[in-house]
Amino acid sequence: MELKPKMKEIWRVRELSTLVILIIEIAFFAWYLWPETDRSHPFLNWSNGILILKYSSIYGIAAIGAAMVIISGGVDLAPGAVIAMSGVVTGHLLVVSGYGLPVCVAGGVLVGLFSGLISSALVVLVRLPPFIATLGVMGITRGLAFIVTEGRYYDLSSKLPPGWRPAGVPADWLAPIVMVLLAAVFQILMKNFQWGRSVFALGGNETAALFSGIRIGRVKMLVYTLAGSLAAISGVILVLVQGQAKADLATGYELDIIASAVVGGASLSGGRGSVAGAVLGTLIFGVLRNALPQIPGATFYDRLIVGLVVVVIVVMDQLIAKKSREGR
Amino acid sequence: MRRSWILSILLVGLTAACGSGGKEAKGTKYRFAVIPKALDLPVFNYARTGAERAAKAIGNVEVIWRAPETADQLKQKEILESFITQRVDGIAISCTNGDFLTETINQAMEAGIPVITWDADAPKSKRIAYYGVDDFAAGKILGEEAAKLIGGKGKVAMITSIGAYNLRRRLDGVQESIKNYPGIQTVEIFDIKEDTVRCAEIIASATNKYGDLDAWISVGGWPIFSRNALDPIDPKRTKVACFDTIPPGPDILKAGKAQVLIGQKYFGWGEESVRLLSDIKAGKYPTKTIIDSGVDVVTQANVDEYIAQWQKLENP
Secondary structure (H helix, E strand, O other): OOHHHHHHHHHOOHHHHHHHHHHHHHHHHHHHOOOOOOOOOOOOOHHHHHHHHHHHHHHHHHHHHHHHHHHOOOOOOOHHHHHHHHHHHHHHHHHHOOOOHHHHHHHHHHHHHHHHHHHHHHHHOOOOOHHHHHHHHHHHHHHHHHHHHOOOEEEHHHOOOOOOOHHHOOHHHHHHHHHHHHHHHHHHHHHHOHHHHHHHHHHHOHHHHHHOOOOHHHHHHHHHHHHHHHHHHHHHHHHHHHOEEEOOOOOOHHHHHHHHHHHOOOOOOOOOOOHHHHHHHHHHHHHHHHHHHHOOOOOOOHHHHHHHHHHHHHHHHHHHHHHHHHHO | OHHHHHHHHHHHHHHHHHOOOOOOOOOOOEEEEEEOOOOOOOHHHHHHHHHHHHHHHHOOEEEEEOOOOOOOHHHHHHHHHHHHHOOOOEEEEOOOOHHHHHHHHHHHHHOOOOEEEEOOOOOOOOOOEEEEOOHHHHHHHHHHHHHHHOOOEEEEEEEEOOOOHHHHHHHHHHHHHHOOOOEEEEEEEEEOOOOHHHHHHHHHHHHHHOOOOOEEEEOOOHHHHOOOOOOOOOOOOOEEEEEOOOOOHHHHHHOOOOOEEEEOOHHHHHHHHHHHHHHHHOOOOOOOOEEEOOOEEEOOOOHHHHHHHHHHHHOO
């Protein structure tokens, strides 16, 4: 095979193009924020890298689930509320009920699992559009979190040992490590296993998937349940690392999570996307969120810039996809 | 590859348009991060004016004004942590949730970055000082003024935003003073989550529900941040005592929609914070940990005088 077609083939790997965008973004901010004085670099330093990973992972873990739902042709508006509710339940079990950490973590994750099950039941059994079903679940879940807390917050830090190191790693690394592990598992599952291909087939053409023998109801149930569970894992880690559980945590995060999946290559019409791309999408947003405030005068511009970046990436992605189809 | 180029061009263009350039100026200019609770709360615009004015007057200070768009404790913590990794020279913060930020404030102090709080404190943290009102005392004043308005008896509803330490203290102060009036009954305490639209909605719905309400007591300025939030209230039947005096608050008071406003030193939040940090960098530490700014009680009797004073502060 000649080098040029081979390069073209590599470039078609969607995750690679998202990775290139991320690298260009980091290189750009490293250059733009380069200090002229003898100060250390405000953006390109180890602790800032960990900081970006730490906060992006909260979105990233949930974005893995969001990407799977979007690939299957659906949408999930509940992850922000599930993050809050799972955190609140973990906090309640730990602080008020006094259970051990494994029980509290399991309780928090179960909340997400049930929430996902309810969403999927509404989509599969009641046949509600996913937007409506998950909008309802979002409201119910957030409402329950407020009912449980009655506006208070749970101070988990008082129940965890000082300098708590889960499995021997610093607490700040927990979310990034879990995100990378889960992304690897689900990327392999989606790309190399029959179930993953069923999700793509379902999102690409539901009728064709049905006639080809895919049990679409079961696939949808599993996709939404996994998405709920992943959002809950994100919520549990968030409250354990941050030390506080509150009902209004992660308000509005669902849109950032969906945007990350879309920037990472997921098509809202279904059938296209990638788990690894979604995680890279959250890192693109994480870098923007971290670096833009460091630019003088950017305080009121960063929302605009983030919005434009989403639009440009998605429009370019569609143009490339169109060109690729025409070239076949 | 074309997509990546377009993204790069976009980023270069927009970031260049944002400010006067990203490279730091040479010399020993101090970079102070001043962090309000949120960018969408009008009360903090005056703090920004004060901070930038003080920076200009001092000369060797650059103010970095940064906050989440809406009050979000996690996003505020992320911003605070990013300023620690950026090694700014000082941090002045109004805490959305002081307990939540305590550990991070301590991290900043341990990293050698002086931290002061303003408007909303983190009292358990190692911050050097807090500048703002004594919230408990101010809450008591608000409660007393409200009690006076309704003759020491009747039904009252309160408005707050749960989570912020300063608001909790003000509410404690209001409740403490109201204890002295057994004839006053609190029908509800509403959490409006720092959201002025939600506040207007709650005032409208609660006015329908509690037709015999004698007074609204708000420990934050949300009811007077928009001109029409208090419209559903009949001022002859129900009185309003509210924290904050920023425009259009005094006009609303003049129009008779509110009867008592408790004002803070809004410009001072930014101005004093920057001065304190600048002094700390020069080795002059404040002698007190709590620097009480005091409050202004504005009523029909002194509202014109207050408006004139405000105009002087806004356009010196």
